Each structure stands twice: as C-alpha cells, then as structure tokens.
Amino acid sequence: MERRFASIWFPCLATDRHAIRDPALRTVPFALATPVHGRMVITEANAVAQAQGISSGMVVADAKACLPGLEVADDRPQLAARLLKVLGLWCIRYTPIVAVDPPDGLLLDISGCAHLWGGETPYLEACATGLRKRGFQVRMAIAGTVGAAWAVARFGRATPIVPQGGEAEALQPLPPAALRLEPGVADRLYRLGLRTVGSFMRMPPSALRRRFGEPLPLRLRQALGHDDESLVPLRPTPPYEERLPCLEPIRTAAGIEVAIGRLLEPLCKRLCGEGKGLRTANLKCHRVDGRSVQVGIATSRATASVPHLMKLFALKVPHIEPALGIELFVLEAPKVEDADPVQEALWDGAPGLEGAELAELIDRLKGRAGTRAVYRFLPDEHHWPERSYREAVSIDEKPAASWKGDRPRPTRLLAKPEPIEVSAPIPDYPPLHFRHRGEAHVIKKADGPERIEREWWMDPGEHRDYYQVEDDRGRRYWLYRSGHYGDDSARQWFLHGFFA
Amino acid sequence: MLSGSLQNRMGMMDSKHEVVNRLKQDLLRWQGVTAVESHAERIGLGPVEDAFPGGVFPVCGVHEFIGRCREESAATSGFISGLLSRLTRNGAACLWISTARALFPPALATFGTAPDRVVFVDVARERDVLWATEEALKCAGLVAVVAELQEMDFAQSRRLQLAVEKSRVTGLVLRSNPRFVGSTACAARWHIRPLPSVLDDGLPGVGFPRWEVELLKVRNGNPGSWQMEWAQGGFVPAMPATRAARKPLRLRKVS
Numbered sequence: 107m108e109r110r111f112a113s114i115w116f117p118c119l120a121t122d123r124h125a126i127r128d129p130a131l132r133t134v135p136f137a138l139a140t141p142v143h144g145r146m147v148i149t150e151a152n153a154v155a156q157a158q159g160i161s162s163g164m165v166v167a168d169a170k171a172c173l174p175g176l177e178v179a180d181d182r183p184q185l186a187a188r189l190l191k192v193l194g195l196w197c198i199r200y201t202p203i204v205a206v207d208p209p210d211g212l213l214l215d216i217s218g219c220a221h222l223w224g225g226e227t228p229y230l231e232a233c234a235t236g237l238r239k240r241g242f243q244v245r246m247a248i249a250g251t252v253g254a255a256w257a258v259a260r261f262g263r264a265t266p267i268v269p270q271g272g273e274a275e276a277l278q279p280l281p282p283a284a285l286r287l288e289p290g291v292a293d294r295l296y297r298l299g300l301r302t303v304g305s306f307m308r309m310p311p312s313a314l315r316r317r318f319g320e321p322l323p324l325r326l327r328q329a330l331g332h333d334d335e336s337l338v339p340l341r342p343t344p345p346y347e348e349r350l351p352c353l354e355p356i357r358t359a360a361g362i363e364v365a366i367g368r369l370l371e372p373l374c375k376r377l378c379g380e381g382k383g384l385r386t387a388n389l390k391c392h393r394v395d396g397r398s399v400q401v402g403i404a405t406s407r408a409t410a411s412v413p414h415l416m417k418l419f420a421l422k423v424p425h426i427e428p429a430l431g432i433e434l435f436v437l438e439a440p441k442v443e444d445a446d447p448v449q450e451a452l453w454d455g456a457p458g459l460e461g462a463e464l465a466e467l468i469d470r471l472k473g474r475a476g477t478r479a480v481y482r483f484l485p486d487e488h489h490w491p492e493r494s495y496r497e498a499v500s501i502d503e504k505p506a507a508s509w510k511g512d513r514p515r516p517t518r519l520l521a522k523p524e525p526i527e528v529s530a531p532i533p534d535y536p537p538l539h540f541r542h543r544g545e546a547h548v549i550k551k552a553d554g555p556e557r558i559e560r561e562w563w564m565d566p567g568e569h570r571d572y573y574q575v576e577d578d579r580g581r582r583y584w585l586y587r588s589g590h591y592g593d594d595s596a597r598q599w600f601l602h603g604f605f606a
Numbered sequence: 607m608l609s610g611s612l613q614n615r616m617g618m619m620d621s622k623h624e625v626v627n628r629l630k631q632d633l634l635r636w637q638g639v640t641a642v643e644s645h646a647e648r649i650g651l652g653p654v655e656d657a658f659p660g661g662v663f664p665v666c667g668v669h670e671f672i673g674r675c676r677e678e679s680a681a682t683s684g685f686i687s688g689l690l691s692r693l694t695r696n697g698a699a700c701l702w703i704s705t706a707r708a709l710f711p712p713a714l715a716t717f718g719t720a721p722d723r724v725v726f727v728d729v730a731r732e733r734d735v736l737w738a739t740e741e742a743l744k745c746a747g748l749v750a751v752v753a754e755l756q757e758m759d760f761a762q763s764r765r766l767q768l769a770v771e772k773s774r775v776t777g778l779v780l781r782s783n784p785r786f787v788g789s790t791a792c793a794a795r796w797h798i799r800p801l802p803s804v805l806d807d808g809l810p811g812v813g814f815p816r817w818e819v820e821l822l823k824v825r826n827g828n829p830g831s832w833q834m835e836w837a838q839g840g841f842v843p844a845m846p847a848t849r850a851a852r853k854p855l856r857l858r859k860v861s
Contacts, residue, residue, distance in 0.1 A: 580802035
C-alpha cells in the first residue's frame with residue numbers, strides 16, 4: 107500500500123497560545139523572550155512582529171529600539187512541547203498515528219485515512235481548519251515521504267499536496283534547509299552556490315558525504331523515499347474511568363454501595379499496577395428519569411486502597427438521590443498521582459503525622475465536615491499574638507521556625523478582646539483590680555508590661571501593653587492596655603485570654 | 607487436734623481469700639478493664655497517678671474533664687496539654703476536636719507539646735464532635751484525642767470507651783459549662799481549678815501555674831484531691847508555702 111504522510115507546521119506556536127488567552131495580542135507586535143547569557147533574547151515573534159522585521163534570536167533591547175510598541179512576555183520552557191503533545195492527541199481524530207515533531211510541528215501517518223474525508227484535499231482542509239479554529243496558524247502538506255511533506259509544509263510555494271512519486275519534482279525548487287539539515291550545513295551549501303535542492307540532488311552521494319557529512323545524503327534519500335523513516339506515535343492514556351450498567355434500576359443504599367465496590371475494584375487494581383493512586387474521584391449516577399446525580403471525594407494523598415475509598419464513598423451515599431432508580435454508574439478519577447510505595451513497617455513505630463491511618467482518618471473527617479475543617483498550625487515570625495501562628499499547607503509540612511516559649515502566653519485566647527474596667531496606677535503599673543462582666547477581681551500578683559507593637563506595614567492602630575495578672579482566687583488573666591494613656595482611658599483596657 | 611482445726615480454718619480462709627480475689631478479677635475483666643501490664647509506664651503525675659488501678663494512668667480509657675467556667679477550662683486546657691506532652695513523647699500525633707476553637711496553639715509549647723503535632727478539627731455541631739471523636743478514637747495512628755464537648759450522656763460515653771478499648775488511644779473529653787453531669791462510662795472524671803501561684807518571698811510577678819486537681823470518679827481507683835504545679839517541664843506536687851521557707855535566715859553570732 108502506498109504510504110502518505112502529512113506534516114503540520116505551527117509557525118507561531120507559543121505566541122498563538124498567548125493570543126488565545128488574550129485576543130488583543132493578535133493585532134499588536136508581540137514576542138516571547140528568554141534570558142541567554144544575561145540578555146533577553148527573542149525566542150518567537152508573532153506574524154505582526156515578523157512583518158516589521160523582528161525575528162527570533164534578536165536581543166529584546168535591539169528589537170524594542172526598532173519597534174518601540176513591541177510587547178514582550180517571558181517564554182516558559184516546555185510550553186511548546188506540552189502544546190504539541192496536546193495538539194497531537196487532538197489530531198488522533200484524523201489518523202491513529204500522530205508523532206510530535208519538535209520544536210514546532212506534528213507528523214501524521216495518513217496512509218488509508220484520507221478517503222474517509224473524501225480525498226486528500228478535503229482531508230487537508232478539514233484538519234487545517236480545525237486547528238485554525240482553535241486559534242493556531244498552521245501550514246500543512248501531504249506527501250509520500252515524511253521529508254517531502256516536512257519540506258513542502260515549511261518552504262513549498264505551489265500546491266501543498268505532492269502526488270505519489272512527485273517528491274523529487276516538488277523538492278527541486280526548495281532551499282537546502284528544507285531537508286531538515288543542521289543550520290551550519292545548510293549555510294555552507296548556500297554559500298557554495300547550491301541554493302536549491304535540485305542543484306545537488308543528482309550529485310554522487312559519496313561526494314556529498316565527504317563534503318557535508320552523513321546527514322545530507324541520508325536526509326535526501328529519506329525525502330525521496332529511498333530510505334524508510336519511522337514515526338514514534340503518541341499514545342493517549344486511557345482515562346481512569348469505570349462504568350457499570352445495571353440490568354435493573356438500583357434504588358437502595360445497599361445496592362449503591364455494592365455498585366461502588368464493583369467499580370472501585372478494577373480501578374484500584376489498574377492504579378496499583380501502574381504505581382499510581384487517585385486524589386479525587388467522582389461518581390456519576392445516571393437515573394432512569396434522564397437526570398444524573400454526582401458525588402465526589404478527595405484524598406489527602408494518592409491512594410488506591412479499596413476499603414479506604416469505600417469508607418469515603420459510604421459517607422456520600424446518603425446524598426445520592428436514586429428517585430426511580432439508577433441504571434448506569436460511572437466512576438472516574440480526574441486527578442491521579444504517583445503513589446508512594448507503601449512499605450510494610452518492620453516494627454510498630456510511633457504513630458506520627460506521616461502515618462497512612464491518620465491520612466485516612468483525615469480524609470473521612472474532611473469528607474463529612476468539609477475540607478476547611480481539618481488544619482494544623484505552624485509558627486509564624488510575628489510577635490502580634492493573633493498572627494504568631496499560621497495554618498500549615500499540608501498535613502506533614504515541617505515547621506520552618508521553632509515555637510517560642512520565652513514569654514507567658516495564655517492557653518485560651520478570646521477571638522475578640524472583651525473590654526474591662528480597671529483601676530491602675532499610672533504610668534505603666536499593672537491594674538489593682540478590674541471588673542469584667544459584673545464581677546470584680548482583686549489583683550494579687552501581676553507581671554508586665556510586655557509591649558507588643560502593631561506591624562504598621564500590615565495594619566494601623568495602637569500598640570498593646572500586656573499584663574499577666576492573678577486575682578485573689580488564683581485565676582490568671584491576660585489583660586492589655588491599648589496605646590498610651592489618653593483622654594478616653596476608661597475604654598483602653600481589654601481582657602484577651604486566660605492562663606492555665 | 608486443736609492445732610489441726612486451726613490449720614483447717616486457716617486453709618479455708620486462704621481459699622476464701624483466693625476465691626474472692628479471683629471473683630474480683632473476673633468482675634474487672636467482665637467490666638472491660640484489662641489487667642494493668644507490668645511494663646506499663648507511669649506518665650509522671652506523681653501522687654495523682656497512685657489513685658488509678660495499679661498506680662498507672664489508664665492510657666486506654668476516656669477521661670472526662672469538667673470545667674465550670676472559662677478560667678477552669680483554661681486551667682484544664684493547660685493540664686491536658688501537659689498530659690499530651692507525656693503521651694506524645696515519641697513524636698506521635700494527636701487530634702483536638704472542637705466546635706469553636708478557643709485554644710491558643712502557641713501555649714501548647716509552654717506545656718511541652720509541639721503545637722505542630724496537633725491536628726485541629728473544627729466542626730459545626732456537638733453531634734459532629736461526637737462522631738469525629740469516635741472515628742478518631744478508632745484510629746490506631748494516633749495516641750490521644752481531645753474533644754471539647756458540652757454535654758455527653760452515658761450511651762455516648764460508652765461508645766467512646768468501647769472505641770478506645772480496641773485501639774488503645776487515650777480519649778480526653780473537656781466539658782465546658784456542662785448543664786448536667788450524670789454518670790458516664792469514662793475511666794475517670796477530673797475537675798481542675800486554678801490556685802494562687804506561690805513565689806519565693808519578695809519576688810514580683812506570677813509563679814508557675816498551680817491547680818487543684820480533683821479526681822471526682824475513678825473506675826476501680828480511689829478519688830481524691832491534690833495540689834499540682836507545672837514547673838520545669840513536668841507535673842510537680844505543689845508544696846504549700848511553708849513557714850520554714852518564709853523564715854529569714856538567722857545568722858549565728860561568731861564569737
């Protein structure tokens with residue numbers, strides 16, 4: 107069977123991606139740059155910028171001097187590679203064999219596919235239009251060899267479809283760079299006056315090899331179809347999804363639990379085999395009346411344990427309303443991560459924060475009470491009591507600083523300090539007695555003041571002078587005076603906490 | 607003849623004693639109290655610990671703490687933090703479950719517990735606290751669970767106690783302002799009140815936290831009341847301010 111290949115070239119892959127996010131960039135000169143040896147160098151310019159003389163490899167400062175209106179953004183490495191992979195997976199609808207052709211192209215083996223679209227011309231149009239609709243500029247060509255398709259897509263000026271056996275003719279007027287050569291070799295050919303492929307196509311291969319190295323005759327042979335060339339096809343990962351159609355509609359909680367168990371087993375088996383675990387899972391229940399209900403769970407670490415996931419789903423079963431019955435269950439795991447291999451403990455160590463049992467407990471608590479219900483605290487570098495700790499990001503995040511224990515701190519802190527009436531000698535002696543909620547407290551012992559300044563760059567306000575006091579019955583309080591004594595000294599004192 | 611009957615009676619008494627002892631042991635076993643292991647460690651509560659069966663703080667049990675006002679709850683939180691520091695000695699984790707957290711986490715460090723090893727759980731209702739506590743007490747990956755509850759009836763406490771007996775996690779239930787204190791299935795009921803701190807003569811400031819630790823109920827133990835202090839990173843039986851300590855040094859005349 108004759109083989110046919112299509113090559114797709116994205117002249118402005120990364121800039122198109124930015125323009126999809128921000129359509130205003132389509133009409134202005136725009137370029138991406140990355141630091142090279144301490145200078146910002148343009149890696150890709152869009153069509154508007156290219157028309158005004160900006161090309162990749164220019165220094166940003168020079169480009170801005172030529173074109174002051176040039177918009178420049180930072181180029182993210184790997185962006186192009188990731189985009190190509192996504193586009194390649196999208197192109198699988200046109201042919202089962204799609205290969206990524208870095209840095210800016212795709213290669214499709216379309217042997218035996220084009221007739222489904224009614225011929226190669228409609229096929230090419232359908233594919234190119236599909237990609238253009240997604241916002242990418244493309245050039246596409248179809249030929250009998252990978253090399254010829256690649257060359258015509260990038261350098262061809264006549265028809266994009268090269269008929270079978272017409273490769274040599276199509277390649278003749280193209281420049282040597284169309285043969286996928288290294289830039290140095292192409293330059294040398296050009297300087298020697300070999301400005302088209304046709305001018306050296308018929309030269310003896312041994313002479314070309316001696317002068318320009320092995321790649322040139324190899325690429326020439328490949329483009330002309332004398333040598334085979336294989337593609338490395340992209341393999342889409344099948345989604346982590348299980349389906350369970352039911353013969354009879356399911357209406358009971360027990361039935362739903364059985365269904366979840368049946369779905370979880372194959373999914374977890376596959377995850378275990380691939381060394382992965384799921385972080386989120388959704389269960390979609392399609393009902394007889396045409397509606398569907400969905401419940402979701404999340405885990406704090408990747409897991410593929412059926413009993414644990416079963417417990418998490420069991421908490422959600424009461425939220426599933428089966429109505430007339432459920433006829434199809436679909437379980438999908440949208441977020442899957444590599445799971446840490448579980449090591450069997452040689453001996454029962456201290457049950458710490460890293461334990462799997464604790465992680466499972468936290469998942470259950472979060473499943474019922476909400477994800478904001480469970481938290482840990484780490485010390486924060488602030489003296490202000492309310493800000494002296496912060497929430498930890500994860501369950502096993504290590505504290506960066508140590509907890510300070512040099513100053514007395516109450517075991518219970520009031521969320522909102524409560525005003526009290528005091529009688530205190532000036533200037534900064536602790537109060538003699540105070541009245542709170544109608545009860546008078548005679549202060550027998552006191553410690554302080556400990557002045558804590560407000561962080562003025564975070565919030566304005568008065569400083570606080572804290573006193574630890576103990577009343578005649580041994581009850582210990584944390585009082586403070588807000589700011590210096592002023593006109594309104596009666597409203598300056600507050601109760602902020604209780605000591606042990 | 608006489609000595610023979612005496613011996614006989616002594617033997618009978620011995621066997622009676624044995625029978626009674628065995629029955630007592632059986633009763634304990636049926637009540638779900640496991641025999642105290644010989645290797646069980648004391649956790650450093652001093653004389654308070656002697657009140658428990660076997661002289662060891664029952665680690666696998668639910669302890670109920672009554673706090674009748676906010677000051678008492680604060681003192682109880684401090685005492686519980688001290689207990690947690692003993693229980694989490696080997697880097698273990700614990701859970702603190704409440705509806706509205708009033709605990710100031712940095713204060714745990716004062717009582718020797720690393721606050722970052724405590725996982726806090728905030729739920730909306732008391733019912734959820736009970737559910738979360740029961741789930742947590744079943745989890746063998748923890749050493750202790752502190753639950754802040756207002757009300758707890760016998761059935762609820764029994765559920766918690768049964769969960770604890772399987773997993774050997776220590777349950778500490780802090781009941782602030784309970785409306786009704788009925789009988790529960792807990793291993794002990796505590797009441798902690800703050801006491802005036804004591805300082806060496808003439809020193810200004812506030813001394814070490816000092817409490818009146820009262821064991822209102824102890825299953826198979828002896829209730830009592832003690833004065834305790836948290837000093838030098840541990841529980842210390844509080845010495846009442848003795849007259850001897852206050853007495854000024856008498857200088858001996860050297861002739």
